[in-house]
């Protein structure tokens with residue numbers, strides 16, 4: 001099966017929500033509102049990057065970048081990351097994240113940060129740091145790729161992630 005990655009276009013909004021819903025459906029770690037996050041970021045002017053994976057005209061995956069802070073430094077957050085269940089395990093999720101990280105490097109921010117499973121993101125170059133907290137608490141799920149110096153301090157994601 002051939003697939004490629006492109007930027008979100010007008011008209012993709014509903015299918016991005018559906019792809020996100022399908023990816024997170026039934027996951028023990030899901031909040032149940034992940035499908036609303038891309039639209040909330042978009043509506044808030046915080047969807048800095050929105051990439052979709054497509055096969056033909058069908059959207060099968062998605063990743064977002066939004067503003068974040070690590071300590072006082074401006075960073076970018078990766079997520080949500082979604083691949084529809086039927087197409088998982090084919091390298092699409094890794095490619096979406098790698099593309100997002102590459103674009104993020106061009107933004108002149110300190111790095112990229114996310115909360116996710118170290119088993120998946122560790123393979124993509126993300127590292128955990130004991131110097132990071134979220135809402136004052138350390139978490140093994142907080143992971144970063146620093147572009148400029150070290151990652152240290154409290155991580156602040158866009159407010160839609162904690163609504």
Ligand SMILES: CC(C)(COP(=O)(O)OP(=O)(O)OC[C@H]1O[C@@H](n2cnc3c(N)ncnc32)[C@H](O)[C@@H]1OP(=O)(O)O)[C@@H](O)C(=O)NCCC(=O)NCCS
Nearest residue numbers: 023024081082083088089090091092093094116117119120
């Ligand atoms: C996580 C996700 C985006 C990965 O997409 P994908 O296209 O399946 O990923 P890839 O094919 O590039 O990589 C698949 C590999 O990652 C592993 N993997 C996928 N999700 C994982 C997870 N949550 N934890 C650990 N490993 C994971 C798979 O087991 C597979 O390993 P293998 O190659 O050794 O078999 C996709 O599984 C998904 O949408 N999951 C539900 C939503 C989600 O959890 N999003 C991320 C939240 S932080």
